[in-house]
Amino acid sequence: DAGVTQSPTHLIKTRGQQVTLRCSPISGHKSVSWYQQVLGQGPQFIFQYYEKEERGRGNFPDRFSARQFPNYSSELNVNALLLGDSALYLCASSSGTSNEKLFFGSGTQLSVL
Amino acid sequence: GQQVMQIPQYQHVQEGEDFTTYCNSSTTLSNIQWYKQRPGGHPVFLIQLVKSGEVKKQKRLTFQFGEAKKNSSLHITATQTTDVGTYFCAGPLGNQFYFGTGTSLTVIP
Numbered sequence: 001d002a003g004v005t006q007s008p009t010h011l012i013k014t015r016g017q018q019v020t021l022r023c024s025p026i027s028g029h030k031s032v033s034w035y036q037q038v039l040g041q042g043p044q045f046i047f048q049y050y051e052k053e054e055r056g057r058g059n060f061p062d063r064f065s066a067r068q069f070p071n072y073s074s075e076l077n078v079n080a081l082l083l084g085d086s087a088l089y090l091c092a093s094s095s096g097t098s099n100e101k102l103f104f105g106s107g108t109q110l111s112v113l
Numbered sequence: 114g115q116q117v118m119q120i121p122q123y124q125h126v127q128e129g130e131d132f133t134t135y136c137n138s139s140t141t142l143s144n145i146q147w148y149k150q151r152p153g154g155h156p157v158f159l160i161q162l163v164k165s166g167e168v169k170k171q172k173r174l175t176f177q178f179g180e181a182k183k184n185s186s187l188h189i190t191a192t193q194t195t196d197v198g199t200y201f202c203a204g205p206l207g208n209q210f211y212f213g214t215g216t217s218l219t220v221i222p
Contacts, residue, residue: 033210042117042201042212043156056208090155099144099205104155 002027004093004105012111013081021076021108025093031055032074033102034066035090043090049074050096078110086112116140116206119213127221132189134216136202143205145178145185148212151198156212159187159200192220 005024013019025032031050035043048056049068063079072093078085088107094100116139126132136145144163148156160169162178162185169176175188185202197220202213 035212042203042215044212045210048208048210056210058209092156101146101158101161102148102156102203102210103158106155 004091004103006089006091006105006108008108009106010109010111012113014113015081015083017081017112018077018079019081019110021078021089021091021110022073023076023091023093023105024073025091026103029093029095029103030072031094031096031100032068032072033092033094034074034076035092036060037088037090037107038086039088046076081112083112086110117202117204117211117213119200119202119216121216122214123217123219125219125221126192128194129191132192132196132218134187134200134202134218136185136187136213138183138204138206138211140206141182143182145182145202145204147176147185147187148201148203149198150201150215154198156201189218192218194220194222196220 007022033048034046037043045058046060047066052068066076068074090107091105092102094102119136146161147159150156160176165182166180167178173190177186199215199217201215
């Protein structure tokens with residue numbers, strides 16, 4: 001069975017641009033969450049979606065948005081990119097909500113120049 | 114501010130020595146999870162603790178959840194080079210999910 005897949009693996013953008021990151025959860029998992037991981041730090045929670053509804057939101061500006069599709073895949077959008085948005089963006093899937101273990105994808109490495 | 118802190122931030126040990134990382138939350142957690150992230154990799158789930166005072170073992174790894182459900186620890190006995198990586202505790206707080214600051218373990222052969 002395929003694990004959590006994320007695309008693209010690497011991305012280079014310039015300040016002010018917009019980016020869309022994609023995630024496909026493990027088959028049968030209905031929850032997807034997004035994390036930002038800056039080098040040397042722990043993952044920071046951005047969003048959780050369960051059954052296409054937002055179930056949790058971290059302390060990120062409104063430039064960050066996400067959605068979940070009927071097939072449970074998800075997209076994370078970041079508008080008006082800043083240099084500080086450079087990070088590894090991780091997607092995790094789980095079968096339920098916050099009490100379930102997370103299965104992470106390999107991430108998208110975003111560099112903002 | 115950071116809700117879940119871990120100490121130490123870094124730990125270098127000789128192969129065969131023991132290792133412990135401590136996790137402290139500012140508030141009570143319903144459960145706590147531990148993840149391992151190898152250099153260049155992504156976090157991989159190790160275990161979940163739910164009950165106050167719970168202790169679980171996985172081969173050389175021992176996990177504890179504090180009585181007040183605000184702290185936890187991971188102890189590795191007789192480290193091996195395969196134990197290298199960063200260990201994170203994590204848990205739900207409200208409608209968010211917080212990861213700790215992590216402890217980076219280096220094992221010297």
